[in-house]
Amino acid sequence: MTGTPRIVVLAGGVGGSRFVLGVRGALRARGIHNTAAALTVVVNTGDDIWLSGVRLQPDVDSITYALAGVNDAERGWGRQGDTERVNHELQEWGAGWPWFTLGDLDLGTHLARTGWLREGLTPTDVLERMSHRWDLGARLLPMTDSEVDTVVVLDDGARLHFQEWWTRHRATLAPERFENPGIEAAAAAPGVAEAIAAADVVLLAPSNPVVSIGPILAVPGVREALRATRAPVVGVSPIIGGKVVRGMADVCLTAIGVETSATAVAGLYGARGNGGLLDAWLLAEEDEAVAHEVAGLGIRPLVRPLWMTDAARQTALGEAALAAAGV
Template identity: 60%
Template sequence: MRTVVITGGVGGARFIRGLQSHLGEGPIAGGAEQITAIVNVADDMWMNGLRITPDLDSIMYALAGANDEERGWGRRGETERVSAELVAYGLGHSWFTLGDLDLGTHIARTDLLRQGIPLSDVVARLCARWGLGARLLPATDSEVETHVHTTDGEVLHFQEWWVRYRATRPAERFEYRGSDVATPAPGVAQAIREADRVILAPSNPVVSVGAVLAIDGIAQALRETSARVVGISPIIGGRAVRGMADACLATIGVAAEAGSVGLHYGARLAGGLIDAWLIDTVDASALPELQRAGIAASAVPLWMTDLELSCQLAADALRA
């Protein structure tokens, strides 16, 4: 069975870990399971001459068991001596600290990219070290970056708006810079079209999943796949599960409510992107409206506070 997960970083990583664990608990019907994660790259940026890919790295480290569970990002057992030195030289960013082990990954990636190797091949090479049990594909090999146009007329890279300002500076719009000329990375559209099931992870619907869908051809592949497309709400009880997704949703005029996000994706039978939508039990009152819109919605526990709960959510998504 071929399962494709369209995802951003931390929330998607937790879900994929749960999916792997769930599928490994019993016999797998029809042969070996294949999990492909199609990962957002619009959070990426150049910093101090290095290409940084936060979402790809978060998933790689999490599936490798090398991530920092307490912070939720980066490598376990990190030191930050190099970042401190860069700041001392006036070249670093105190609001965006990179660990020394993490820098090893960024140096390796940048070296390979500068040799002319496409990002998708670089990701495969880096992941081969860890034996992840899943295939990671960047949504595109092109450089696509989210820039935030603020209401006071400034344009910020998404990372500065998100990490430095914690999304407190009102945004007028998001620009997925480079997406107009980007094409899906090799294997991305094919993986979606040939999948047995496709899952939209509980990632930010605007700057994670939304940035993936902004790349020409990916949304169309979702509409054309014969697989059932199931989405998982990143909103529980009117609040973002992680980060500041509510600020992103407000910018595009979507309420920070589980039902509203499902309607934003829309039913495939009406030209949208999803067949089914999972919301938390606290949001069960949204089920009738979603079902009237042609979305097979159901309410299940969504919190992934440990691996057991992540496994249960994965089981619920596969049932949907």
């Protein structure tokens, strides 16, 4: 195609941030310097939480920091070179969670966000204001302006915030299901549906399909927008060789009765021709043998290298995803 493509990425978590970096890198490699005019990222806010009086948005911050080049790439979250003096002081007061670290620079972000929210700004407004600090090369939108934090319901009926289940217990407590209370009454954030409708390609990042992409798709109107868009919808498998790349997505998939495999996750999203979402699905080279299974679902399989271990591989995957859509 000619001109600047309009790309929408649905993303969350470390996999999402690396993939977004790759898409931006692919655009720059094509000579598109104003990537912010081309790239819109709809970010999961289902793992947001109030803690110690401030509003945390882990996926929003991970993607913002990654695009700004200030993220702690080794840990996968937080700011590079951050300190934890305030966090230690909070623990001395018995405030917050001793197993949930708030870096000092990171806490500055949370305090700024909370102040703006209390002044009446929406999460969309806040994210736009945050984006002015750095040249992110993308427009970031929260999935919704409503608070729809993720709750994990355990087999014994106990209910935990997702962050406690994920960070404190490392997903070792058996989940029965995941809920986002209030999401049925939520609406997509301003600009989300419009960006999807106007897109030349929509990409589903290789993020956790249950707790990162799942909440975005659960916002009323988002699935409908994806099914209605004339743009190809291309997903990237978060499963390589039958295993998760990072985190505990396998535990999440098992909880909802989905096998940890590239084929099963493609089936979870479904083929757009059969009422689902996907037109094409990028599989890892390690999963080439099951490409025919994906094709049998009515989804076009494309076997590509999926490991994002450095900037070059991230950019190569971003280019592969764009090429899969003919962009």
